[in-house]
Amino acid sequence: MHIRRRRGWEIPEALATPEAVYLSRRGVLGAGAAMLAGGVMAGPAAAQRVGDAADPSAGLYPAAQNPRYTLDRPVTPEAKASVVNNYYEFSYGKNVAPSMTRFQRRPWLVKIDGLVEKPQELGIDDLLKKVQLEERLYRHRCVEAWSMAVPWTGFAMKDLVALANPASGAKYVRMETFLDPKIAPNQKDFRYPWPYVEGLTLEEATNELAFLVTGVYGKPAPNQFGAPLRLVTPWKYGFKSIKGIVRFTFTDKQPLSYWEEVQGAEYGFWANVNPKVPHPRWSQASEEDITTGERRPTLIFNGYGAFVADLYKGRENAKIWF
């Protein structure tokens, strides 16, 4: 006999009202983006060094939405999500964009090395030609106990893993953010171990949820979201979702991640969302919606257990929760 249980991604999307507003705006955004792309094409020099306003990949947006990933809450308005960010290289506060004036998203080289068939280095626009962009609506839960819901655009991380062709000994992917203190002022702050580093097991990296993000809200991601390439792992706390990635290293050793190095007693490698395991200094039982201020109960694996719980079978009592 079948007992049909609702799974995380089957939560009715009808609850997501502002999303309808956002979707109806997409047509307009798309047209604007196409015009920008035209402007960039007109001047080859401009296409090499671009900031927030123009992006040579703008013509790839908006990408089709994958209906498999639905929300149980409204999409966070872009105006809000754009001013509540974490990007320590630029600011220890939440409004990061004003500190990113020197950041340039092109040229942007991505290195793939370590235990791979053949190390490669490719420009972000060449990488974009090898993958299929899609839009996904994901919940986003910061370890600081706030949350939002974001329409990300990107590609499945398993496609990058396939491109890398890791050797049989590879067990982890280590990711690194760019390092340039002239551009990111806080990288001069020697209290912190720059560059930002994160890591996933190969099983996690090839799980369908692991998403490499290039855009948000139907257009190339504004700088503060981690343009031109960042990770999103929605079942983990937000600090796992490393921004401004320039390097993927396949390795047999568990990477030491940035926050683990800063404060290992409070932040670990796994960082799976669990309402029952408090941070040493605060509860994780509930979270605050950054738009409405409403508190809602936090869900185990941030509500994505149907996708990822199997990855951790038999390890529920291990340190996989921080």
Ligand SMILES: Nc1nc2c(c(=O)[nH]1)N[C@H]1C(S)=C(S)[C@@H](COP(=O)(O)O)O[C@H]1N2
């Ligand atoms: N390179 C880098 N990546 C980073 C961070 C950072 O400070 N530097 N902050 C992390 C944290 S704590 C969170 S919650 C998310 C925030 O992503 P958002 O600004 O898109 O909401 O980015 C993560 N990625």
Ligand SMILES: [Mo]
């Ligand atoms: Mo975070």
